[in-house]
Amino acid sequence: SDVVSMLIRNYTDPTRPNDDMTVHVWADAGGVPGGDLIVPFTVTPAATLAPPNLMTYIDLRPYAGSLTGLTGDIWIGFETSVGQTWVQQTTPGIGGRTAVNSAGIWTAITDDYHFRIVTGPAAGAPEAAFTIDGTADPMFEFVDASTGTPTSWSWTFGDGNTSTLQNPDNTYAANGTYNVCLTAGNTVGTDTDCENVVVTGVLSPPTVLWSVDTTGDPTFEFTDASTGSPDTWTWDFGDGTSSIDPSPTKTYTANGVYTVCHEVSNAAGSSGDSCMDITVRMVPNGIGQPEVLVLNLFPNPATDRVQMVLPQAFAFGEPASWTLYDMAGRVLGTGRIPNGLQRWDLDVSDRAPGSYRLQWRSGDRMAVGTVVIQR
Numbered sequence: 001s002d003v004v005s006m007l008i009r010n011y012t013d014p015t016r017p018n019d020d021m022t023v024h025v026w027a028d029a030g031g032v033p034g035g036d037l038i039v040p041f042t043v044t045p046a047a048t049l050a051p052p053n054l055m056t057y058i059d060l061r062p063y064a065g066s067l068t069g070l071t072g073d074i075w076i077g078f079e080t081s082v083g084q085t086w087v088q089q090t091t092p093g094i095g096g097r098t099a100v101n102s103a104g105i106w107t108a109i110t111d112d113y114h115f116r117i118v119t120g121p122a123a124g125a126p127e128a129a130f131t132i133d134g135t136a137d138p139m140f141e142f143v144d145a146s147t148g149t150p151t152s153w154s155w156t157f158g159d160g161n162t163s164t165l166q167n168p169d170n171t172y173a174a175n176g177t178y179n180v181c182l183t184a185g186n187t188v189g190t191d192t193d194c195e196n197v198v199v200t201g202v203l204s205p206p207t208v209l210w211s212v213d214t215t216g217d218p219t220f221e222f223t224d225a226s227t228g229s230p231d232t233w234t235w236d237f238g239d240g241t242s243s244i245d246p247s248p249t250k251t252y253t254a255n256g257v258y259t260v261c262h263e264v265s266n267a268a269g270s271s272g273d274s275c276m277d278i279t280v281r282m283v284p285n286g287i288g289q290p291e292v293l294v295l296n297l298f299p300n301p302a303t304d305r306v307q308m309v310l311p312q313a314f315a316f317g318e319p320a321s322w323t324l325y326d327m328a329g330r331v332l333g334t335g336r337i338p339n340g341l342q343r344w345d346l347d348v349s350d351r352a353p354g355s356y357r358l359q360w361r362s363g364d365r366m367a368v369g370t371v372v373i374q375r
Contacts, residue, residue, distance in 0.1 A: 001119035003067035005189060006058040006076050009114035010047035011086045018045040019083030023058055025066075028073035032099050032106035037074065038063040045085060053088060059189055075099070076117050088114040125189030126150035130182045137201030138172040142180065146191070150184035158197075172199040205269035206230040210262045215327050215355070215370070217282040219251040222260070226271065230264035238278075252280040281329040282359070282368065295360050295369035304349035306371050308360055310342050320362040322346065327355050348373055 003025065012018045022040045026033035038060070047054040060067055078085065079101070093112030100109055126148035133141040144153060144166045155163040157170040158178030172178065181194040206228030213221040224233055224246045235243040237250050238258030252258065261275040296309040308322065320337040322344060332351070337344050337360065344360070353373050360367045 001070055002064065003060055003070060003074070003117060003119055004064075005060050005118040005125075007116035007118065008045075008056045008058065008078065009088045010045035010054060010056050011088050012045070012047045012049065012052050014049065016084070016086045018047060018085050019080055020044050021078035021080050021085045023078050024076070025060070025063075026075040026077070028075060031108070033075040033077065033101075037070075038066050040079075047086075055187070057187070057189060074117075076115055090114070124148060124186065126184040126186055126191050128182050128184040128191040128193035130193060130195070132180070132195060132197055134197060134199075138175075138199050139169055140172070140180075140197055140199075141167070141169045142182070143167050144182065144184065146182070146184040146193075148184075148186065148188075148191075150186050152185040154183040154185075156181045172202060175199050175202045203266060203268040204228055206264045206266055206271050208262055208264045208271035208274040210274065212260070212276070212278060214278065214329065215357075217329055217357075218253070218255075218280050219249060220278065220280075221247075221249050222262070223247045224262070224264065226264045228264075228266065228271075230266050230271070232265045234263045234265075236261045252283060255280050255283045279329060281325070282357070293365075293367040295358055295367035297358060297369045297371045301372040301374040302348060303373070303375055304347065306346050306348055306358070308344045308346060308358060308369070310360060310367055320360060323359045323361070324348075324351075325357040325359070327357065332356070 006023065006025075008021075010018055020042050022042050024033070024040050025037045027035050027037055029035070043056065043058055045054075046056040090112045092110050098109050098111060098113050099106045101107075126146045128150070129145040129147070131143045131145055133143070142155065144150070153164060153166050155165070155168055157163075157172075157180050159170070159172055161170050163170070177196055177198050179194055180197055181192055183190055183192045185191075206226050209225040209227065211223050211225060213223070222235060224230075233244055233246045235245070235248055237243070238260050239252065239254075241250070243250070257277050257279050259275055259277050261273045263273045264271045293311045296311065298307045298309065300306065319339050320341070322335055322337055323331060324333040324346075326332055346358070348356075348371070351373050353375055355370055355372050357368060357370050
């Protein structure tokens, strides 16, 4: 036979407290207990003052390697190293079925102690199982699917939380993988099933990331690249204006250095401000808003020379000048243009390949264009 469990009916009352007992399974040695078949282990009796006569169930399935395929007689029992442990008994008993040890000597007695041994499968013991619903991640619902009519459930969720409900739920506070275990039990025994759950739905404050395209100076394009699922965006452009668009465009009306700050947030919190200084160089000086027109450039791309052609709407009133900028707004060259000219030929043979901005200015009017130099 295969030994799978042991039952000991303990007893307790205010004058008979129970201490822990060390459980043994012995081989037979001529009608008395002999050598241990398993390594003895300690259990706490189930009897309490509330139910003083209670069966202590002892699961021996972990010792299947030593308790499988047994033949002949075996002995089950316990010893109490410290204190006392009480067991119900029937007096007089059948005789020859109970032995006590005194000073290392086993002696048969006629009283029958209420011990039972269970062989074969633990009939009626539950088999733990459960299902997991994570559609509301990070809140997970656990549904008991155990067989064998369990009457108790003990859950551990892997994050320090526990439950004794049959079908509990648990909300996780951090993303990660958690080992969830259910121990289902009844009067016959217990069984444990464990499964991993992967939590990805815990929302954290976002991380702010952004960039700016300055090639359209004085119009700047700001692009949000924040991570962490932000749902609110706040921009401060440093000139008293702001935006709540994720990726706004801003046109400045005065040259200068502006501190632009960007902040993102979601339900979990805010990223805090991320700030950057930008330099505006392409707003013409003078009173009032300048008239800015498109400067036509031929050929474009250019190699050694480029011709600047003013639009027909450009009006002259003062001597004109040209200025060549790199795309960061740095001045690379400037020169005079005789008053009244509509075209001007510029030598760019000394410039490295790349993109440049050309400005034709007369008083508070100007025309601006971008030329690409290729070789």
